[in-house]
Amino acid sequence: MGAIADWLGGACLLAGALLSLAAGIGVLRFPDVLDRMHAATKPQVLGVLLLLLGLALRLRTPSDLGMIVLVAVFQLATAPVAAQMIGRAAYRSGRVDRDLLDTDELAGR
Amino acid sequence: MTDDLPADRPVRDDGPRVPAGRPAAAGDGLPQPAVGRGGRRRDQAVALGWLVAVWILLWGGLSWANLLGGLVVGTAVLLFFPLPPVTFGGRLRPGALLTLAVTFVGELVSASVHVAAVAVRPGCRPRGAIIAVPLRVRTDLNLALTAEVISLVPGTLIVEVDRDQGVLYVHVLDVRGPEDLTSSRKRILAVERRIVRAVGSPDEIRRLRTEPVDRRSPS
Numbered sequence: 001m002g003a004i005a006d007w008l009g010g011a012c013l014l015a016g017a018l019l020s021l022a023a024g025i026g027v028l029r030f031p032d033v034l035d036r037m038h039a040a041t042k043p044q045v046l047g048v049l050l051l052l053l054g055l056a057l058r059l060r061t062p063s064d065l066g067m068i069v070l071v072a073v074f075q076l077a078t079a080p081v082a083a084q085m086i087g088r089a090a091y092r093s094g095r096v097d098r099d100l101l102d103t104d105e106l107a108g109r
Numbered sequence: 110m111t112d113d114l115p116a117d118r119p120v121r122d123d124g125p126r127v128p129a130g131r132p133a134a135a136g137d138g139l140p141q142p143a144v145g146r147g148g149r150r151r152d153q154a155v156a157l158g159w160l161v162a163v164w165i166l167l168w169g170g171l172s173w174a175n176l177l178g179g180l181v182v183g184t185a186v187l188l189f190f191p192l193p194p195v196t197f198g199g200r201l202r203p204g205a206l207l208t209l210a211v212t213f214v215g216e217l218v219s220a221s222v223h224v225a226a227v228a229v230r231p232g233c234r235p236r237g238a239i240i241a242v243p244l245r246v247r248t249d250l251n252l253a254l255t256a257e258v259i260s261l262v263p264g265t266l267i268v269e270v271d272r273d274q275g276v277l278y279v280h281v282l283d284v285r286g287p288e289d290l291t292s293s294r295k296r297i298l299a300v301e302r303r304i305v306r307a308v309g310s311p312d313e314i315r316r317l318r319t320e321p322v323d324r325r326s327p328s
Contacts, residue, residue: 019221026228035235038224038266038282045261046221063169070166080260084267087280091268100234103290105241106269106278 009057016050019043032097033090037083045079048072157183193249205307212303216262223263227283235283239268240290242297246305246313247275254308255301262300265293 026039052068059065090096091106098104157180164179165171227235244255252270256277259265269278281293305313 019225022221022225022228026224029228031234032237034237034266034268034280035282038264038280039228041260041266042217042223042263043221043225043228046217066166067169070163076261077257080257080267083260084256084270087266087268100237102236102238102284104239106239 005057005060009054012050012054012057014054016047016052016054019047019050023047032100033095034087035100037087041079041083045075048075153187156187160186200308200310202307205303209303209307213258213262220261220263224282236285238281238284238290240279240281240294242277242279242294244275244277244301245298245316246301246309248313251301251305251309251313252277254304255297258300258304259297262296264289265297 020043023039023043026043027036030036030039049072052072056065056068059068160183161176161179164182165175168175168178244252249272252272252275256267256270259277259279260267264282266280266282267277268280270276271278277297279293279297281290284290302317305317
């Protein structure tokens with residue numbers, strides 16, 4: 001039982017690390033602030049969640065589990081808000097490359 | 110950009126609120142539940158309960174000192190950082206909540222894989238687009254929940270929120286043609302539908318059916 005949880009936890013840690021790496025590459029390579037925010041929300045959040053799940057499977061003590069759940073909830077709640085604030089600030093201050101946008105229904109609003 | 114977008118208007122803390130840009134008589138059919146003194150007190154008590162729970166989890170154990178400390182800190186937070194009232198007018202439906210949670214996890218995984226794949230695809234400059242998506246249920250709670258969820262599901266990210274009109278401005282990643290925009294729009298409205306089915310009031314669910322899906326931005 002413990003061995004299975006350890007293996008599963010290890011797999012989760014590895015997958016989470018890979019996703020975080022992909023998020024980092026995305027932030028580095030994407031041409032624009034808004035694209036970068038995509039990388040900073042989705043793979044990053046899932047990466048952190050998988051790392052936390054891996055940790056929970058390895059630690060298995062109630063007080064650690066409470067803390068892990070708390071971190072996961074706050075990560076889910078705050079990452080989109082942070083990305084939106086940065087995206088909005090970038091858009092309003094004109095730091096968005098309009099050549100990369102196919103349509104822009106926010107223009108002129 | 111203009112600095113006087115409605116989303117930035119300071120929110121006054123005065124109970125039931127009808128935003129200025131929304132005529133109440135225009136067949137809205139969506140009165141915010143009347144929040145009296147008692148309703149406000151109840152909301153604050155619920156918020157205090159959550160804050161105490163978070164405090165106890167942060168300290169990692171239940172004791173009298175943690176409980177009292179949590180009550181003191183929670184009260185201070187509620188007093189010094191008051192939030193605009195978001196009253197929960199619907200009811201929780203376990204089945205629909207489960208659907209929402211399962212779809213959310215599935216979409217989060219596929220979104221992460223998608224963005225990760227775009228990130229490591231060699232020689233690719235992804236094209237994007239910003240689209241306006243008017244929501245059908247314009248309560249603050251629905252607006253906030255939908256905005257949170259669609260930032261984490263495939264291809265979409267919130268750039269701007271027009272709170273009075275209930276319009277979300279969404280950035281779409283990796284656009285290859287107009288059909289990608291249509292499918293993103295559909296996906297966002299599907300997210301809204303799942304959220305309203307999970308936590309909305311019967312009245313809001315009825316609006317999902319009656320409002321035409323392709324209502325465009327009034328601008």
